[in-house]
Amino acid sequence: xxxxxxxxxxxxxxxxxxxxxxxxxxxxxxxxxxxxxxxxxxxxxxxxxxxxxxxxxxxxxxxxxxxxxxxxxxxxxxxxxxxxxxxxxxxxxxxxxxxxxxxxxxxxxxxxxxxxxxxxxxxxxxxxxxxxxxxxxxxxxxxxxxxxxxxxxxxxxxxxxxxxxxxxxxxxxxxx
Amino acid sequence: xxxxxxxxxxxxxxxxxxxxxxxxxxxxxxxxxxxxxxxxxxxxxxxxxxxxxxxxxxxxxxxxxxxxxxxxxxxxxxxxxxxxxxxxxxxxxxxxxxxxxxxxxxxxxxxxxxxxxxxxxxxxxxxxxxxxxxxxxxxxxxxxxxxxxxxxxxxxxxxxxxxxxxxxxxxxxxxxxxxxxxxxxxxxxxxxxxxxxxxxxxxxxxxxxxxxxxxxxxxxxxxxxxxxxxxxxxxxxxxxxxxxxxxxxxxxxxxxxxxxxxxxxxxxxxxxxxxxxxxxxxxxxxxxxxxxxxxxxxxxxxxxxxxxxx
Numbered sequence: 001x002x003x004x005x006x007x008x009x010x011x012x013x014x015x016x017x018x019x020x021x022x023x024x025x026x027x028x029x030x031x032x033x034x035x036x037x038x039x040x041x042x043x044x045x046x047x048x049x050x051x052x053x054x055x056x057x058x059x060x061x062x063x064x065x066x067x068x069x070x071x072x073x074x075x076x077x078x079x080x081x082x083x084x085x086x087x088x089x090x091x092x093x094x095x096x097x098x099x100x101x102x103x104x105x106x107x108x109x110x111x112x113x114x115x116x117x118x119x120x121x122x123x124x125x126x127x128x129x130x131x132x133x134x135x136x137x138x139x140x141x142x143x144x145x146x147x148x149x150x151x152x153x154x155x156x157x158x159x160x161x162x163x164x165x166x167x168x169x170x171x172x173x174x175x176x
Numbered sequence: 177x178x179x180x181x182x183x184x185x186x187x188x189x190x191x192x193x194x195x196x197x198x199x200x201x202x203x204x205x206x207x208x209x210x211x212x213x214x215x216x217x218x219x220x221x222x223x224x225x226x227x228x229x230x231x232x233x234x235x236x237x238x239x240x241x242x243x244x245x246x247x248x249x250x251x252x253x254x255x256x257x258x259x260x261x262x263x264x265x266x267x268x269x270x271x272x273x274x275x276x277x278x279x280x281x282x283x284x285x286x287x288x289x290x291x292x293x294x295x296x297x298x299x300x301x302x303x304x305x306x307x308x309x310x311x312x313x314x315x316x317x318x319x320x321x322x323x324x325x326x327x328x329x330x331x332x333x334x335x336x337x338x339x340x341x342x343x344x345x346x347x348x349x350x351x352x353x354x355x356x357x358x359x360x361x362x363x364x365x366x367x368x369x370x371x372x373x374x375x376x377x378x379x380x381x382x383x384x385x386x387x388x389x390x391x392x393x394x395x396x397x398x399x400x401x402x403x404x405x406x407x408x409x410x411x412x413x414x415x416x417x418x419x420x421x422x423x424x425x426x427x428x429x430x431x432x433x434x435x436x437x438x439x440x441x442x443x444x445x446x447x448x449x450x451x452x453x454x455x456x457x458x459x460x461x462x463x464x465x466x467x468x469x470x471x472x473x474x475x476x477x478x479x480x481x482x483x484x485x486x
Binding site for chain 1: 253254257258261270271273274276277280281307308309310314316324327328329361364448449459460462463464465466467468470471472
């Protein structure tokens with residue numbers, strides 16, 4: 001499994017170019033222009049910012065089961081022909097499950113909160129909370145999906161956390 | 177190749193009316209004078225208590241008298257920690273919609289609305305969305321400043337010009353909004369302040385009682401005035417912590433509570449966010465997992481950044 005995703009995302013946050021070299025893949029400079037972290041084989045793919053954005057669609061929240069973070073799995077018409085509805089529904093439902101896991105009240109999260117309270121919340125400065133850990137895994141999952149399923153069709157999914165968990169932004173590029 | 181030293185951080189282009197300190201790590205509302213007043217009030221009270229109590233423990237040699245300043249010190253540190261966390265953390269601000277998202281949403285709503293109609297004139301799309309949560313119908317309102325449909329329980333703070341999740345109220349004493357992410361710190365601040373006040377008040381009264389019979393000196397006069405101030409502030413703090421305990425028990429926010437008063441409904445409203453039971457509500461409000469801040473304060477502005485207002 002390639003580990004350039006993690007390196008690239010941290011390089012992006014620091015605003016520097018990623019010089020991570022992994023066997024067979026030489027990542028290009030981070031492209032902050034589109035806000036996506038694309039690390040690709042320089043020989044096979046063309047630069048992402050040479051492509052024009054054709055359309056942006058936003059998958060809205062599904063509030064039918066309460067305040068929990070869930071996104072609608074309804075297949076948008078703009079993706080017709082590019083992605084199969086099952087693959088799309090699978091991606092969204094996995095994301096929904098991960099968000100449910102993040103917000104779930106379990107014994108470990110309860111203990112974490114209590115311990116944090118007892119230490120005067122200094123514990124929160126030292127460790128990542130459960131929610132943050134799940135968010136990191138969600139970010140990684142989205143990157144994986146982008147690189148395996150969506151980018152070959154010139155579609156990219158943006159992490160909904162950047163928009164405040166309001167919607168999932170899907171960018172469709174021109175195929176030319 | 178862009179030099180990262182020249183790029184702005186996102187907090188420098190933040191559209192709301194907030195103040196940022198420590199290179200974006202600390203976020204506060206614009207008016208912070210009252211916060212400094214609160215901090216100095218608590219500091220002076222505890223400092224005076226230490227000044228008088230240390231004398232008391234040294235003079236009277238109470239058995240286990242050293243516990244008094246230790247407990248007071250711990251309470252004070254916890255209280256200060258909670259206050260600073262409430263004042264300096266992001267209350268749960270929802271980032272504003274980008275212009276593209278806004279345009280997409282308007283198109284979707286217009287398509288839904290104008291499906292049966294043949295007119296081509298521009299009609300503004302409906303600004304409320306009807307959804308059902310756990311059987312209760314709720315209207316999602318559109319925020320014209322942030323250009324989003326506000327999630328349930330969110331509200332727009334006019335002081336900070338931001339939409340805040342689970343908006344409770346804007347507290348001038350704390351110098352920040354109280355929302356989803358800092359409500360527990362606010363609650364613990366108010367509760368620990370109650371205990372601190374009662375603790376200081378109790379021991380000051382016993383101190384005064386001990387010295388009253390012997391002699392009346394200037395220092396005891398000061399202590400008497402100080403006790404009176406403490407006494408009056410206790411009522412407000414105890415009242416506030418009692419009110420917030422009630423809110424925690426019913427899983428409500430101040431905003432929602434105030435709205436039910438103004439609507440003057442006689443029958444008991446079923447709160448759709450009630451977890452079912454006092455203990456469950458307390459756990460949910462105080463111990464549920466906390467999401468990190470959604471406004472990326474310390475990230476860098478990308479080359480194609482467009483301000484949400486344009």
